Amino acid sequence: MSQTHRTRAGWAPHAGWTRSLPGTAGVLVWTMVVAACGGGQTPGAAGGPAGDTVIRIDGSSTVFPVTEAVAEEFQKANPGARVTVGISGTGGGFQKFCRDEIDLADASRPISASEKDACQATGVDYIELPVAYDGLAVVVNPKNSWAASMTVAELKKLWEPAAQGKVMRWNQIRDGWPDREIHLFGPGVDSGTFDYFTEAIMGKADESRGDYTSSEDDNVIVQGISGDEFALGYFGFAYYEENAGKLKLVPVDDGNEANGAGPILPSPETVKNGSYAPLSRPIFVYPKVKALDRPEVRSFVDFYLTQGVPLVREVGYIPLSDREYELVRGRFTAKQVGSMYQGTESHSSVSLEQRLAQ
Amino acid sequence: MTDASPAAVPTPVRPPFLRHSGDRLLGLFGLLVMLLALAALAALLFDITRDGIGRLSWQFLTSYPSRRAAEAGILPALAGSVYVIGITALIAVPLGVGAAVYLEEYEAQGRLSRLIEINIANLAGVPSIIYGLLGLGLFVRIFGMGRSVLAGSCTLALLVLPTVIISTREALRAVPKSLREGSYALGATKWQTIQHQVLPAALPGVLTGLILALSRAIGETAPLITIGALTYVPFLPDGLWSPFTVLPIQIFNWVSRPQAAFAENAAAGILVLLVLLLAMNAVAIVVRDRFQRRAQ
Numbered sequence: 001m002s003q004t005h006r007t008r009a010g011w012a013p014h015a016g017w018t019r020s021l022p023g024t025a026g027v028l029v030w031t032m033v034v035a036a037c038g039g040g041q042t043p044g045a046a047g048g049p050a051g052d053t054v055i056r057i058d059g060s061s062t063v064f065p066v067t068e069a070v071a072e073e074f075q076k077a078n079p080g081a082r083v084t085v086g087i088s089g090t091g092g093g094f095q096k097f098c099r100d101e102i103d104l105a106d107a108s109r110p111i112s113a114s115e116k117d118a119c120q121a122t123g124v125d126y127i128e129l130p131v132a133y134d135g136l137a138v139v140v141n142p143k144n145s146w147a148a149s150m151t152v153a154e155l156k157k158l159w160e161p162a163a164q165g166k167v168m169r170w171n172q173i174r175d176g177w178p179d180r181e182i183h184l185f186g187p188g189v190d191s192g193t194f195d196y197f198t199e200a201i202m203g204k205a206d207e208s209r210g211d212y213t214s215s216e217d218d219n220v221i222v223q224g225i226s227g228d229e230f231a232l233g234y235f236g237f238a239y240y241e242e243n244a245g246k247l248k249l250v251p252v253d254d255g256n257e258a259n260g261a262g263p264i265l266p267s268p269e270t271v272k273n274g275s276y277a278p279l280s281r282p283i284f285v286y287p288k289v290k291a292l293d294r295p296e297v298r299s300f301v302d303f304y305l306t307q308g309v310p311l312v313r314e315v316g317y318i319p320l321s322d323r324e325y326e327l328v329r330g331r332f333t334a335k336q337v338g339s340m341y342q343g344t345e346s347h348s349s350v351s352l353e354q355r356l357a358q
Numbered sequence: 359m360t361d362a363s364p365a366a367v368p369t370p371v372r373p374p375f376l377r378h379s380g381d382r383l384l385g386l387f388g389l390l391v392m393l394l395a396l397a398a399l400a401a402l403l404f405d406i407t408r409d410g411i412g413r414l415s416w417q418f419l420t421s422y423p424s425r426r427a428a429e430a431g432i433l434p435a436l437a438g439s440v441y442v443i444g445i446t447a448l449i450a451v452p453l454g455v456g457a458a459v460y461l462e463e464y465e466a467q468g469r470l471s472r473l474i475e476i477n478i479a480n481l482a483g484v485p486s487i488i489y490g491l492l493g494l495g496l497f498v499r500i501f502g503m504g505r506s507v508l509a510g511s512c513t514l515a516l517l518v519l520p521t522v523i524i525s526t527r528e529a530l531r532a533v534p535k536s537l538r539e540g541s542y543a544l545g546a547t548k549w550q551t552i553q554h555q556v557l558p559a560a561l562p563g564v565l566t567g568l569i570l571a572l573s574r575a576i577g578e579t580a581p582l583i584t585i586g587a588l589t590y591v592p593f594l595p596d597g598l599w600s601p602f603t604v605l606p607i608q609i610f611n612w613v614s615r616p617q618a619a620f621a622e623n624a625a626a627g628i629l630v631l632l633v634l635l636l637a638m639n640a641v642a643i644v645v646r647d648r649f650q651r652r653a654q
Contacts, residue, residue, distance in 0.1 A: 054601065056601070058586070058588075061611075061614065064589065064590070064611070065425060065615065067590075068423065068425055068589075068590045069425035071590060071592070072423075072424055072425055072592070075592055082592070082593055083590070083592065084588045084590060084591050084592075084601050085588060085589055085590035086505075086583075086586060086587070086588040086589055086590075087583070087589045087611065088583065088586070096586065101504075101505075101586075216614075217613065217614050218614070218616065219613070219614065219616070219621070236616070238616045239616040241616070242616040242617055242618065243616075311425070314425065315425050316616055316617075
């Protein structure tokens, strides 16, 4: 009975048509949702097509907190400015950068040889601007009373690929340390921290033993080490600072007397003056020269290198020295195109200031 | 071993309570498994609520991201998620339902249709990052959509399409044959039958499948990061071509920050995502019930 009724209603033009088409019903519901959402935009967001005025930045998630902080302040100072920041990783950022899809690339390492070629092929010129230092901390559990320092050679012996399945106990690293199993924690192979640690310690990027507990999230590594007396691991210095009570730093001795004798503890000072070698590194932004013709991009980069400096410490990174910032600003105003680094050459052997002065 | 020979056990004398002991054991086991699953969910919810409830406020919902955890908010990510999922549904529903109607009602049942069926089922199991790579190559670069809401929605629509097609086909198959035959007997054409009888009757099933599919899509991070969804977007999406971010990306970013206050933000963000998910489900259930009542 009710069936017949519905069929008859269905034959009436229009009214029945929309009611009986489930797709249309779903579409209507969502149209309302979308319309409601579209109506709630801020007045500042209105105006021309997105691509023209937006300052597009993408790249390393390590550099992200600094760039985010600078973007936030820049927009407070310049209402109407629109800055977007992505985290595709250093490699992913350079890929988009060299395809001319973004205005600035965030990078936790210098541009590589193949990325240079890619940029050259598409005619993307860039300026290389170091903006801060990031230190890598080697940490153990606070209950660990023996590991008062380690040399780079000991770290290499512990982390090199040949150690896999062999160097398993603390007393294998140094005589006199306990005959207990060592539990290793470190970042996953996709992280820039992993790239840098392996390059600085093993001398070759991505050379590492694989039998350790790895996580892309440094907070997980912090938790692992803070709960295990026989653990050792490494991650970004900012993560140590936030969890200093739960961890113990291991001073690192690089055997080079010229940059400070003996084992050196990482701290803002030792990272900045280069004595905490080789586990400190500069992080970069790469503005595209062509984008600097746009006044908003130019003033953003200028803001980054001036008002942005105090923000670096606030988000957990270590600022460059005043002299270095001066040199970096000089590079920027002179539009000095290209990279200071020759491809993959380790950047811990020459100090940043020396490089900038070249 | 040897004394368990069948001759030693005279089956008819087993008392009924023993005969049902297997039933009862399985029932008990089922209850235990269910409680375990619920306990895991409850523990997760409890943990997230404890960490995040303190951060949930009007300010959190209406603020833009910030380097200061206490000032940071979720607004662009929330708006981005709603916008992207809305457009995804707009794209996926007509395509998915259309494809299912064709496959179920028009396509001749043969080897080709079985091949298509297997392929669609396989597509439903493809890791989402693969869809992200496809979206990057196809929508972002070849079609020139850029890193826009539209490119994100198209990618997610591809991701949910197999699920929508499969659940719609099942819903269509469940429509009783008598309904179609009655319609034909009254002189209706095939399209009239589908339009006025089959689709309305299948609607509840279609909506359930759609909600399951969209619930998967709203939690996706990987394909959207691949196509270039952003992390810091200090404005709301204002059109199909606007850059955007979504809730899972914002949460992911906060989780990986060293400061504990950002972990609280992440927990609060997860709560917002959960509420959004529940709201989507609620809308679907209301719509479904309305159609179900009408169909009866």
